[in-house]
Amino acid sequence: MVVVSPSTLGLGAAAVTAWALQRRRLGTDKRMVVVDAGSGSTRCVCLGTRRCDGAVRVVGGPERVPRRLGDALLADEVDAWARDVARAVDAIAPRSTTPVRGAATAGAREALRKRGEKDLGKAGRAVEAALAASTAGRPTAFAVLSGAEEARLEFRAVNAALPGVGVLAGGGKSLQVASSLEDAASLDLDSFAGHERVKKHGAKAGAMMHEWASRKDVANALQGSVRTYQGRFALVELAAGALHLAGGPMNDDVSAAAFAALLKKRRADLEAQLNPTENSADRPLVNDEASAAAVRELIYAVQLGCVLDLVFKDDATFRALPPKAVGREPAVNWALGLYLDRRDN
Structure with missing residues (x-):
């Protein structure tokens, strides 16, 4: 295999540096399991960046967990929910180094309102702790999104497909x-x-x-x-x-x-x-x-x-938007936006 670099073509040092940075970015297969704790169910999908062109692809899943986080919050069964999610994560991303990043949306927000809890950050940290305890040392983060945060991530995802x-x-x-x-x-x-x-x-x-x-x-x-x-x-x-x-x-x-x-x-x-x-x-x-x-x-x-x-x-x-606009699943939704944020930051 012959590798053609900018220096081979006689380009300057700035071009060589830019090419190297781009190659390093695209050559890093950044994977992440996104846990989508929605109003109807919990879905886990492993996303990654395609090495050849940097495009987002589905590496594993989606794996669905019928239990809803909102129901688990109301019944004080978050630990049981986290164990179910951990099994789904292991099924689609066997490597223990693959990070897990999840978020909950309107179903969890409604459940917290019913419980009289207004601090979404505190609730997210409590769910994160339960999930981290069940995922056996994986890098784990979780948040309960505000409506505006969810909308911004949706917009980020759509603009990856249709700027x-x-x-x-x-x-x-x-x-x-x-x-x-x-x-x-x-x-x-x-x-x-x-x-x-x-x-x-x-x-x-x-x-x-x-x-x-x-x-x-x-x-x-x-x-x-x-x-x-x-x-x-x-x-x-x-x-x-x-x-x-x-x-x-x-x-x-x-x-x-x-x-x-x-x-x-x-x-x-x-x-x-x-x-x-x-x-x-x-x-x-x-x-x-x-x-x-x-x-x-x-x-x-x-x-x-x-x-x-x-x-x-x-x-x-x-x-x-066609359901296969990005990979197989998720088509384009806030879970993809969450992955793009993590990849770029």
Whole structure:
């Protein structure tokens, strides 16, 4: 094998130094297990930097742990959660020197609010201690992210794939939006609460009640640090899935108005499917396990429609980010942003 260096080509010392630094950066396969303690489950994925070009790739996983950190916090079972996570980490990253860095999002924030705890830093350190004790000496760090921190990491991840594009990322208990690192914000929108309304009142009435609650939550947030956004945005995770299920384009931009219209039509179709008549005898459909996916989709369509109407200006456009935009998984989400922060710093 012949190695061609800048000095071979007759370049100057500055170019040689720059080439050496770049080669050293790309030649270091920095790996890290990211523990994503989300609202629905805990996911572990091992990310690394490709040696040839520095691109991020998935080295191991994702490995899912059904237990949610929020539930563990409320039940004082964080140690048991940490042991489950440690087993998942060992399965995808056998080398004990591979560091573990994790974070929790809205599900854990809600659990801490219920416990009356306001110090996210203190809570994160307590979880970190439990995780470190279970991971047998691995370098370990853990934090409970604020909503703004989560949004900034989402933005960092999206910009690794699509430079200059904002992000609209949806999860189970919150939604993140940012057009820059400075205006990154999070909206606490509990879609799980919508499920309860639908089960109690039926699809049509329950969806309307969830819409009122969501509009109120978004309007209250807009009075604080959240502003209305314009420009081009990438849709991530549930937001991208909502556009796909509503029949929107997957390889082209769609305007905020067009996206809202697609969601409105999809909402009407789902309501008719789950509540074919106004007769209360039809309501058991919403409690049928076979309809669970349709109920989830209905609730998220309602919630996302409120966000499009209240948070984005008319000239905002959206594109669903392909699920394989970066590696296999995670497609692009805050876990990738966390890895990029660690790699660069």
